[in-house]
Amino acid sequence: MVTTKDKTRRIVISPVTRVEGHGKVSILLDEENNVQQARLHIVEFRGFERFIQGRPYWEMPVAVQRLCGICPVSHHLCAAKAVDRLVGGEQLTPTAEKMRRLMHYGQIFQSHVLHFFHLCSPDLLFGFDADPKIRNVIGVAAKYPDLAKQGIFMRKYGQEVIRLTAGKKIHGTGAIPGGINKNLSIEERDELLADLDQMIAWSLGAVKIARDYTMDHIEIAKLFGSFESNHLSIVRGDGAMDLYDGGLRAIDRDGKKIFDQVDNQDYLSYIAEEVRDWSYMKFPFIKSIGPENGWYRVGPLARINTCDFIDTPEAESARKEFMAVTQGKPNHMTLAYHWARMIEVLHAIEKIAELLHDPDLQGTDLVVRGDRRDEGVGILEAPRGTLFHHYRINKDDQVTMCNLIVSTTSNNEPMNRAVQRVAQDHLSGKPEISEAMLNHVEVAIRAYDPCLSCATHAMGQMPLSVILVDANGEIIDEKTKQ
């Protein structure tokens, strides 16, 4: 904590724990300890769009996985979708598309499970203000060993799905331009089928835990870091949740469609990104509304809000119960992300079950090619939200432009709003700032499951500035790191 000359005080939480990557939150207090400002800062930069320029396009599905050790499969598949366009192979064979979908649902499953059981469960099981010595996965393992083991085995299952479809658990090579490089053998299928029933049962249990927690704390959930917003995701042509492919849909705070079934290749006509001088992360917004009010949320909560239905029975039943809480209107509760995330875990395992029983996975027609293009966009729903990959190439097949909008970037403004709201509600006016109060801020960020290592932008484009502002809005200190 730093006290400045005019007695405003700045609190820094660095690093934010139990999120992927590193972030920093700064909170500015006035003389009465009221929160003047709270921000989530991103202290890493990615630079990937620059690194990748000059590389041959066919390297992209493998190269972009180096963005992140947490969600490489999502980048792998999204890049592959964009590169499919470059080789004119976007109409995949049934085997290729279903193998990719299986890989993707494995990724959704294991990523969501990691977040719920290992990152956020300590807050839910022990309380936001519990002793930090037990408020971690080690504490969960000690007090709730069966739950901790469940999380480990579920994550392991998702990783096995990835290994058998992508070739490796991390940085696989399964998706190639216009298709896939392997099918699923009968032996591999049977290996995954062996534990399937257990995974479905545990997924149903996970939905119940998240649902019960939310309903038991509904009055808290309605307020905690919550605010009304737009929501964005891709959805299938008939409005169903589809995490791998679909048209873009955005809805406003009341559920009214802002746009629907937008062609992925045309995303720049609808989405723009704003740069702010205090964060490496950009701030995307819906063009027709503008940066002030056009920001939106992505991820599990947004996807449940935007879709018309889920095409797997258990997850659809859970979705209906979820939507009933807000009488069918969009749910804006930040803490409801956890419940929505577990509904997607259930959906993912139901889709995995459906695919494992599909004989197309044993097909041998793996790759298609068509007319070459010099530009391609791929969009999918990664665990944390909508992921955009956009490439342009020259006549020598080298990448000349790369633009990535990762999920955490889309959630940048919402996370900052959540931080501001929680800081005001839980820190303002308190004579002493405790660790538990600060954890409330982190809980709000953690609900979004941000992947900060993915979310920062090109090196050199945006220097990091740390600005200290007093109660009158005067800058009293500023440091800039180039």
Add this chain to the structure above:
Amino acid sequence: MIEWLSHLQLPHEKTIMILRGDILLIGYGNPGRLDDGLGPAFASAAEKLGLKHVAVESCYQLAVEHAEMVSRHDVVVFVDADIGGPEPFHFRRLEPKVDADFSTHRMMPETILGLAHNLFGATTIGYSLGIRGYQFDDFGESISSQARTNLNAAFEFLETALQSTGHEVC
């Protein structure tokens, strides 16, 4: 069950190494950050040996689910780049710990071992093999020449120990 007990004179300390039964080697680090790739490079070389009863895992970072994997083996050796330790490497016995702070991007081998013991009832014995590296602050998939020398020394040490137990090269 193969049982073996040996006193090995190491560069900086005398360590008793007990290798018995199924052994797991986990080489971890980021191969895209120069010498941080020492762990995966070690794992890659160990895999090529094809030793029976020696399972090899290569990963970017340790995660909580490694506890389950560790619990299925009698001995685990965590192999990592060491940023400031003795040259050419250190080798030491690990004590299981369960009170460590948790972060997904930094989990300690002692914690993994502790979770294997506490959560899965394992009695796995753990060792840390830390290979001294020098360059970590840039991007690149190469290992510096001095770190490569240290890697070779560490590998020769463990290879000799493993093969002394009677494990056969396939």
